[in-house]
Structures are given as structure tokens and as C-alpha cells.
Amino acid sequence: xxxxxxTLVPISLSSIDVVRNWRxxxxxxxxxxxxxxxxxxxxQKWFESLNNSENYYYLIKSKQQFxxxxxxxxxxxxxxxxxxxxxxxxxxxxxxxxxxAASILILSFAFETLDLRSIYAKVNKNNSEIIKYNHLLGxxxxxxxxxxxxxxxxxxxxxxxxxxxxxxxxxxxxx
Numbered sequence: 001x002x003x004x005x006x007t008l009v010p011i012s013l014s015s016i017d018v019v020r021n022w023r024x025x026x027x028x029x030x031x032x033x034x035x036x037x038x039x040x041x042x043x044q045k046w047f048e049s050l051n052n053s054e055n056y057y058y059l060i061k062s063k064q065q066f067x068x069x070x071x072x073x074x075x076x077x078x079x080x081x082x083x084x085x086x087x088x089x090x091x092x093x094x095x096x097x098x099x100x101a102a103s104i105l106i107l108s109f110a111f112e113t114l115d116l117r118s119i120y121a122k123v124n125k126n127n128s129e130i131i132k133y134n135h136l137l138g139x140x141x142x143x144x145x146x147x148x149x150x151x152x153x154x155x156x157x158x159x160x161x162x163x164x165x166x167x168x169x170x171x172x173x174x175x
Contacts, residue, residue: 022089
């Protein structure tokens with residue numbers, strides 16, 4: 001999957017250390033549900049637990065550098081839903097359009113290839129930047145999860161309505 005200079009590459013055993021290093025960075029881990037330090041062994045165990053028919057984990061690549069991670073998981077085959085998550089590990093790529101390109105790619109895959117009806121995103125209530133970003137994509141609050149997190153939802157219809165304007169915004173950002 002490729003858009004605007006960004007590629008989504010399936011995660012592999014050889015790339016899990018870079019993901020672990022990003023996840024252990026407080027600028028990322030502080031916004032996650034799981035905030036403990038991730039060891040090599042824990043990362044290996046996590047990777048081995050992934051069932052690729054039920055999880056889609058991709059590294060976001062710009063030119064020859066991995067810069068972040070995006071995924072779909074927690075599939076509900078009856079409701080035709082999944083959960084999505086994203087982070088940009090390389091700080092110089094934050095605010096550059098990388099998140100938007102990766103989001104358009106994964107959401108297009110979810111709705112157009114996998115034919116899902118809705119995507120959920122678990123968002124830290126204190127992360128105003130990510131809340132604004134999810135609203136930009138078309139997500140709305142679905143429910144309160146606990147004192148720290150809210151669950152947002154994006155429907156197929158809303159994404160179809162927003163997709164072209166998101167692509168146009170990405171084009172403007174990349175000029």
C-alpha cells in the first residue's frame with residue numbers, strides 16, 4: 001500500500017525492535033493503555049501472539065526509513081468491525097502528513113478491501129491533538145471506556161464522505 005511517498009509494510013520479526021524502542025518512548029507510551037517498559041522478551045512474545053489472519057500490523061515507511069506503526073485488530077466478524085491504532089515513532093515525521101497518509105491507506109483497506117462497516121479507535125481523553133486528528137478523519141465518540149479512555153467510531157459511509165477531502169488535504173500538506 002502506497003500513498004504520497006508513504007508505504008505500509010507488514011511488520012516482521014526483523015522490525016520488532018524498532019517498534020519496541022518507539023513504544024518505550026514516553027512521548028508515545030504515555031498515551032497508551034499499556035505503559036510499562038517493554039523488554040525484548042515481551043516484544044518477542046507479543047509478536048508471536050499475532051495471528052496475521054486476525055491482525056494487520058504495518059510499519060509506515062518513508063523513503064527507506066521506518067517511521068511509525070499502524071494496525072487493525074480486534075475484528076468482529078459478525079458486526080464487521082475492527083479497532084485501529086497508529087503512532088509515529090520518528091519525531092521529525094510528526095505533523096508532516098505521514099499519519100494522514102497511513103490512515104487513508106489503512107482505512108481504505110479496511111472499508112474497501114475487507115468490507116468492514118465500522119472502525120473503532122481507543123483514544124486517551126487527555127490527548128487533545130489525537131482527538132482533533134480523529135475528528136478530522138471522521139471519527140465520533142462512541143462511548144466512555146473508563147476515566148482515561150474514550151472509544152471513537154468511524155463508519156464506512158462517513159469515511160467515503162471524507163476520503164477525497166482527506167486526500168486533498170494530504171496533497172496540500174505535501175506541497
